[in-house]
Amino acid sequence: xxxxxxxxxxxxxxxxxxxxxxxxxxxxxxxxxxxxxxxxxxxxxxxxxxxxxxxxxxxxxxxxxxxxxxxxxxxxxxxxxxxxxxxxxxxxxxxxxxxxxxxxxxxxxxxxxxxxxxxxxxxxxxxxxxxxxxxxxxxxxxxxxxxxxxxxxxxxxxxxx
Numbered sequence: 001x002x003x004x005x006x007x008x009x010x011x012x013x014x015x016x017x018x019x020x021x022x023x024x025x026x027x028x029x030x031x032x033x034x035x036x037x038x039x040x041x042x043x044x045x046x047x048x049x050x051x052x053x054x055x056x057x058x059x060x061x062x063x064x065x066x067x068x069x070x071x072x073x074x075x076x077x078x079x080x081x082x083x084x085x086x087x088x089x090x091x092x093x094x095x096x097x098x099x100x101x102x103x104x105x106x107x108x109x110x111x112x113x114x115x116x117x118x119x120x121x122x123x124x125x126x127x128x129x130x131x132x133x134x135x136x137x138x139x140x141x142x143x144x145x146x147x148x149x150x151x152x153x154x155x156x157x158x159x160x161x
Contacts, residue, residue, distance in 0.1 A: 006125040008132030014117040014143055018150050020083040020108040023115045026149055027086055027106065028052045036149040037142060038062065041158050046070075054080050058088075065158075070095055084108055092130075099129035119143065 016023055026032045030050040038048045042065040050058045058075035075090040086106040092099050102123040109116040119139060125131050130138070144156040 003127040006129070006131060007123070008125065008135075009120070009122045010132060010136045011118060011120045012136065012139055012143060013119075014147070015111060016115045016117055016147060016150055018114060020110055020115045022150060023108055023117060023146075024083045024086075026146055032149060033058075034060075036145040040145075041155065043158075051077075052080070053077060058090075078103075094128065094130075097128060098126060100125045100135070102135075117143070 026036065030048075030052070033050055033052075034045070034048045038045050038060040040062065044063040044067075045060065046063065047059060047061040049060075050056075052058070054077055056077045058077070059073065061070065061072040063070050072093040073090055074093075075088050077086070077088045079085065079087040085108070086104075088104050089102070090104060091101045100123055102121050105118075105120045107118040107120075109118075121135065121139065123132065123135060125135075141156060141158075147153055148155045
C-alpha cells in the first residue's frame, strides 16, 4: 500500500525594489527565467524550455551536484495577467518518479517604486516527496535568486538536498 498524500498550502511574501514590469519579465523571458530558476550553482541543467502564455508549458530537468539524482519540473500555465498575476500547475519528479503536484500563484502589486510579491502554493506531496517544509525552503531560496537577478545582489549559497 502506498503512503497517503500529504497536502499543504503556504505563502511567501517579499518586496522587490523594482517595478512589477521587471519582476514579471523575470518570469516571462526564457533566458532570464532559466538563469534564476533552472541554472542552479553546482547543478547540471540538461533541458529547459518556456512557452509563457495561458496554456503554455515550461520544462526543466537537472542533475544534482552528486551526479546521481535528477529532478524535473513540468508546468502548465493556467492564467496570466501581465504585470499582475501568474497561475500555474506543475509536477515534480525525482529520479523519474513523480513526487508532487501543485498549483502556484504569483501576485504582483506596485508598492511605491517597487513590487509587493506574494507566492502561494497548494501542493499534494506523494510518497518519497520533499514535503512542504523543504518545498517552501526551496521556493524561498529561488526568490532570493530572483532578487539577485533583479538587483545584482550576490547570489545566495545553494541549499543542500
